[in-house]
Amino acid sequence: MSYVAAFRAYEWNDCIAMLAARFFAATPGARHVVLMNEERGPIDVGAHEKVAHGSDFSDIGLPDVPAGRSLWFNGDYAYGHLRRVLPGYEHYVIAESDVAVNLSLAPMMEKVVSAKIDLVVHELRPCLPSWPWFDAASAQPNPVCAGLFIFVASGRALDALLTERLRLAAQLRADPSAPWPIVESFVATTVWNAGMRIGEIGEFADTDHLKVGPALSVNDPAAHRPGSLVHPVLSGPMLLRRLLSPLGPAEYRRPGAPHHDSLRFEPFSTLAAVFWDAFEMRGDHRGLAELREEMLQRGLPVPQPLDLAWCKPATVSSICQWSATQDPEEEATRANGRVFHDICAFHTGEEADAWWRVDLLERQEVQVVEIVNRADFGERFQRFVIETALSGDDWTVVSEKDDDRPVSGDAAFPWRVVLGEPVACRFVRIRRLGPPGFLHLRRVRIFGPQLLPQSLAETVEAPPLSARAVHG
Structure with a gap:
């Protein structure tokens, strides 16, 4: 069996390194690489083999669409780059850097090869008009979509993706108003319309916690349940920023609030630093005052801004x-x-x-x-x-x-x-x-x-x- 196990990352820390090691251990016999986004500069991944890329894929004919956000919108660009750097492999298993792989993926790969499956995705479903990206998905006939937290793609599936992106790019050059599909619909639709076989990751793993959110602390036992794939798994400031984004710091500090319990697995010193930053950003002086009192009670140093009026009511x-x-x-x-x-x-x-x-x-x-x-x-x-x-x-x-x-x-x-x-x-x-x-x-x-x-x-x-x- 000839395949690549690519761990896709955007930064590197102890939590990400641990998840990478777990993913590589789950894919014995594969060529292990870190597919690293280095658009902001080189990132050290230790002894791992690295396949690096930036945000410019014009050398393979892929446009910057939407401008400045093309890599976020078109995650498959990196897959095309991976295929070009490491050609000739039958399959590519790709995991995101916030996925915890808590089982061996060898049985899945054996089934993929024996059943000639070209794509393994999560929650394949029709594109409905209620989906925010439905209009963009209409760039292709018979659109379907799927979550791509971890998936397997055959070499010929990746070739088909690049060919289809280049077709859409030519169409876009002729008509700048032409729709441009987001990765969640583009990958599944392209493989579906090509008549290739698609499998569901739920056939091989417990996916109860394989979701868009909420984020789990890497210290949460739920992130390590045997037989499961869990997403998103984060730690420290990354976890806090993800949690704080929708509701703000005051809501997450309230006992009984949604996902409040997730924070109990993180050191308070880490939480305090991120909460302080978030309260300052929002000008929430009441939140700062409460946090300051708790930090003093726990014996932690309290930031002392030079400006006495800073974020005060x-x-x-x-x-x-x-x-x-x-x-x-x-x-x-x-x-x-x-x-x-x-x-x-x-x-x-x-x-x-x-x-x-x-x-x-x-x-x-x-x-x-x-x-x-x-x-x-x-x-x-x-x-x-x-x-x-x-x-x-x-x-x-x-x-x-x-x-x-x-x-x-x-x-x-x-x-x-x-x-x-x-x-x-x-x-x-x-x-x-x-x-x-x-x-x-x-x-x-x-x-x-x-x-x-x-x-x-x-x-x-x-x-x-x-x-x-x-x-x-």
Whole structure:
């Protein structure tokens, strides 16, 4: 029996290496290779033989469709590359890097050879109009689709796939509006229409956990059930990012939430780092506060951003039709969250004394307030005061700009107000002065005397005034 066992990967870590070793052990007698996507640079796979590829397959006539996502959309491109690099084999067994193979695949290969099966797939079914990619599948007659988590393809099946892709590519060149089928329908349909035999992987393995999701931790016993194929199996940050994608970190931290139990198999130190990153990305200050408390209780170091306002709760005096959101708190936290916006982060209505306010959540020593104005219409924000408070209703003006010098909208040259002495406060407010108007800024950052960036440390002296503005 002459066949290749190809483990398809996009990165390499201990979990992936373990799954690769298990797959290779399950395919005795095969030529074992790692089919590695190296579009972002070379990846070390240890002692394994590697067949590398990027995202450009124009040398074999395959187009970049959809532009920039062709490798994701057309997984069969890599199979064509594999066939070209390792020609002459009767069959190719291909497993994705997040599939746990918990049985020997030798019996399956014996049946494939004896029954002359050209393709083994998972859940072969007709393409229905309700399928999101149905219109693209119409590029071929009699479309069918299948999941391709692990499958076997004969050499002649791979040849047929490349021939059909080249036919569709010629059709696309003649008519750029022609549909282009996604891999899930293309592979099965091409082999089906060629009259080749197709087998179901469920005939050979327990596929109860061979699904699109949810992801299982590599430490979960369910990922290692004898006789099974399991997908997706991940670990560490990869697992967390997959789980957090649909619902967000707050949902997965709630006991009883869907898939919450999957997280109990991962070290909390790993979970905390990924959750912290996800909460910051969403500007979820409540989630950060709860996570910070749990990290402290467990004796883990807590990230200490230099910016005291970073992802803290904020609000604005009003919103309007030009606001990005109609929630004052959500609108305001766009100015102190993770994303730096191109034009402006928030937009109040036209009013007297329009303001933006942040709650630092606890008493802090504040010495520098850094402001990046709106990228255009910067003249609307020239005169303003900075106020602080301990309770939210006892405001004290700590700095006032009462001239018409421009306030920069360039992140490289922010307007900085450096207080002569640190001010103890919990709340900081920026209030616009002058006739009624809009307040709209790109970014606000706040620093204390002990956590100043090096670029600011030299400007913080003890001037004779209570506060001074530093432009640039």
